[in-house]
Amino acid sequence: MIYIHVPFCRSFCTYCDFYSEIAEEGMFSAYTDAICAEIKRRAPEIDDSLKTLYFGGGTPSLLPLGALTRILLTLEECGHGGPYTEFTLEVNPEDIVEKGLPYVQSIKALGVNRISIGVQSFDDELLRWMNRRHNAERAEKAFRIVREAGIENISLDLIFGLSNLSDSVWEATIDKAIGLGPEHISCYQLTVEGDNALAHRLENGDYEEASEELCQGQYRLLCQKLSDAGYQHYEISNFAKPGFEALHNSGYWSRRPYVGFGPAAHSFSGRGRSWNSAELDGYIHTEEALSVEDEKVETLMLALRTARGVDTDFLHGNCKEEDIQRLEKAGALQKTGRRFRIPEDHFFVSDEIIRELI
Ligand code: SF4
Structure with a gap:
């Protein structure tokens, strides 16, 4: 299992607490050099017993095709090339619409067989509040482009549990998602963490956290509607049509070893965890062994x-x-x-x- 972190975004979402930098042209080649060097250095750590590759972010769809190709060729040179059983790329809807069908066809030709689209909502007002780049229409268009390119495993990300998300708007978003027919849906409850725009709004009294009751009600509605539509609820935040459970993420939950490349990426060797520091230039790799007690707690929490x-x-x-x-x-x-x-x-x-x- 291989994870590549692409820490670039065009703008920052209100609620985001991930490590990411505003993308600038010159950054990609230095980033790709660093990733390829890290792959060459750490290739012996890769365990191919579950052959998955996952590009997460940030916004992997900002990565130029040349950079993606170089990373894939480096993996191949090191004996860990494709085809992968599951090769996921997270994308921003706006990138898909801007780059169009040829882009998705190209990444499919490079081996991508699963695309995860960060839709978050099908309500324009809420999307503006989240500072997302797309609107509902562009999200739908992105989905159709990905499908037209022949990607048969599409996942949509949605967010609930915001105090300014009414039950009726949430229901309309779920209905819209179901109507498009993705194979997989991930839904996350909004939490206020770190030092982001939302935390500041909360501090200034410009945002109030959603009540437990509202969050629970929206979660219940989600479970009910997705179950009625034939999705299996296989993990707290994840739903899939039969046979489309995410292999890579399921590997995390069953504590399979994985290697994460790039700034802020995490890895698990089966015995210990390690992570890269969150900085573009010269990020540092740190390792930590797990105690027997840590292992027990982790197994229980994940399973x-x-x-x-x-x-x-x-x-x-x-x-x-x-x-x-x-x-x-x-x-x-x-x-x-x-x-x-x-x-x-x-x-x-x-x-x-x-x-x-x-
Ligand atoms: S696109 Fe993702 S990583 Fe980038 S700011 Fe938004 S939530 Fe954060």
């Missing part, structure tokens, strides 16, 4: 986010029996065969359930 859940022996071996029994009795844990899982109607409070177990 219980998924509909597959966690192995019964693991839970009995690492958590208190009284906690397991209490949660099971309350319907917060459900045992099916050799797995314990958090049922969907308790997904929204999964953090609290996991905290009780650890």
Whole structure:
């Protein structure tokens, strides 16, 4: 599993807390040099037992085709070239509309077989508030271009849980998404983190966080509508048509090793975690071994986010029996065969359930 972080954006979204820089022409070649050098240096760490490649950001669709090609050729030179079982590229709708069908056809020719579109909403007012570059019409157009290029695995990202997102607007966004027929939908609840524009608005009294009740209601509506439309809720924030669960992200949740390249990228070797510092020039790689306790907590936290859940022996071996029994009795844990899982109607409070177990 390989992850490449592309830390460039054209503008910053109101709520964003990722590491990213405003893209300027000259940056791409220095960035690509750094990525290719890092790939050559760290290639022995790559584990191909799950052959996935994921370009995330930032905004990977800003990356010039030449840069993308150079990175792919370097991976090939190092013995980790395509075809990949899953090769995802995150894109901004505006880039797709601006660059058009030939761009998507070109990235498909380079091996991309899954595209994740950062739509976030189909409401123009909300998109403006988020400082997104696209509007609803452009998002829909982007989807149609990607489909026309022959990409058969498309994911849409949506955001809910904003105090200025009414239930009716949220419902219309879900309906619009379903109507387009993507294979996969990821939905994230907005959280105010770090030092971004939204945190400042909150501080100045220009934004109020959404109530727990509103967030829970919007999550419930989402689960219901996507289930009715045939999507399987396979992870707290992820829904897929049968057979279209994200392989790469599922690898994270089952703690498969992956190598992340680029500024601010993280890696997991199976025994320890490591990360690159968040800076374009000369980013530094730091490693940390995991203690046995860290491993247990991580396994539990990641596995219980998924509909597959966690192995019964693991839970009995690492958590208190009284906690397991209490949660099971309350319907917060459900045992099916050799797995314990958090049922969907308790997904929204999964953090609290996991905290009780650890
Ligand atoms: S496009 Fe993504 S990474 Fe860039 S500012 Fe918006 S949310 Fe952040």
